[in-house]
Amino acid sequence: MSIRSIILIAVGLFLIYLMFTVGAPFLLALIVAIFLEPLNGFFMKRFKMNRLVAAIISCTLFTVIFLGLIVLLGIKIVAELIAFMKKLPHYFENANDFVDKLLIDARGMYQTLPPDAVTTLETYLLKLTDTITTLVAKLSDTVVNFASTLPGMFIFFIVFFVAVYMFSFSLNTLKSSVLSLFEEESRPKVDQVLNNLRKSIFGFLRSQIILSAMTYILSLAGLLILDVKYPMAIALLIIIVDILPILGTGSVLVPWASYLILSGDVFTGAGLLVLFLVITVFRRVVEPKILGDSVGIGALSALISLYVGFKLVGIIGVFIGPLIVIIYMAAKRAGLFQNKIKL
Structure with missing residues (x-):
């Protein structure tokens, strides 16, 4: 394999990585636009519409259905998620109290053990208690972080919906532009x-x-x-x-x-x-x-x-x-x- 081929493969893998990270809304929008393309073709062929009108109708239908599903299912799930996240610290605090009680009750059971074994056992139990306390703190931070990501999610979906319309408007010209980068005999492949x-x-x-x-x-x-x-x-x-x-x-x-x-x-x-x-x-x-x-x-x-x-x-x-x-x-x-x- 030539050096040029290796470089092209490396660049391609890097671009794929970018598509799944910072380019995620555009990648999803492109996939949705390709998915809506048969519907665009149906509108253009059956009702003699131009691409712009057909794309507006199909993208609007997708947006309405998508937002409708979010309203019907998302509100219930989000409400349960918020209630669940609020209860999680309480659950872990109960677990912390349970470990403390278990530690107190267990002391009377292992007093007959060698001192080194008692010290080692208590050390592990104390580490478990510290771990639970740390988890409680992290869960509280998670709730705050989740709330802080809401504006970013809102921007993500705004960009996604706008990109769906734009890709749907120009999908045919976009494919032609990609094919034009290759030689004539390579375009069918x-x-x-x-x-x-x-x-x-x-x-x-x-x-x-x-x-x-x-x-x-x-x-x-x-x-x-x-x-x-x-x-x-x-x-x-x-x-x-x-x-x-x-x-x-x-x-x-x-x-x-x-x-x-x-x-x-x-x-x-x-x-x-x-x-x-x-x-x-x-x-x-x-x-x-x-x-x-x-x-x-x-x-x-x-x-x-x-x-x-x-x-x-x-x-x-x-x-x-x-x-x-x-x-x-x-x-x-x-x-x-x-x-x-x-x-």
Whole structure:
């Protein structure tokens, strides 16, 4: 591989990283505009509209439906999230009191132990108490930080909606501009790559939506059966955490279940552990299959790209890893990579 090819690949990976960070609203807007393009074509062909009018109607329909869903579902979830975040410090304070009581009660049980063992045990218990206190402080900071991000989220969505309209207005000219960067004989292959990318990316997004929806349903059903407060908010938190291929739902459900079992609520604690096992098995079994079928890559390749992307870049890598594999497979199907190993 030439130095020029290596530089182009490095620049391409860097641009992909930027798209998933600072360019996120524009990337999402471009995806939505591509998704709305068949509707634009329908309006232009069926009602003899020009692109500007068709794009305004389709984008307005998308905006109204999107905001309507936020109003119908978001208000309830946000209300539960706010109430849940307010209660979290209280829960951890109870846990702190529980550990203190456990420490006092345990002293009478281990007085017969050697002094060194008693000192070591008390040190670990005191560290646990300090950890809980630190968590309470961090949770309070999290509430404040969440409130401080609201103006940024408002700006994000304003830019996103405006970009949807702008991309929808000029999507055909944008594609022509991209194709004009390549030589005449290379344009059919590039066009094929773009079409394959469109199908694969939408397949990837569809698979993530399906997995998240199924995980949310499982989590919500389990929490409702266990009669847990704020089930919608907690189920949403489980989905967000479950995106991480390393931490997963265990970082939420396992400590919570352990605390409930130690505090005497064995039924709810055991139920949360069962819910954790069900969600984990479901995600690990179904995710590679759904992702592989949706984007046209193998289940093993999908799993490896998720894991490697997360380890190298973090949470953004969960999306960048499969995207890189998708781009490579699209280019390979278009005939851009035909090199064979010759011994």
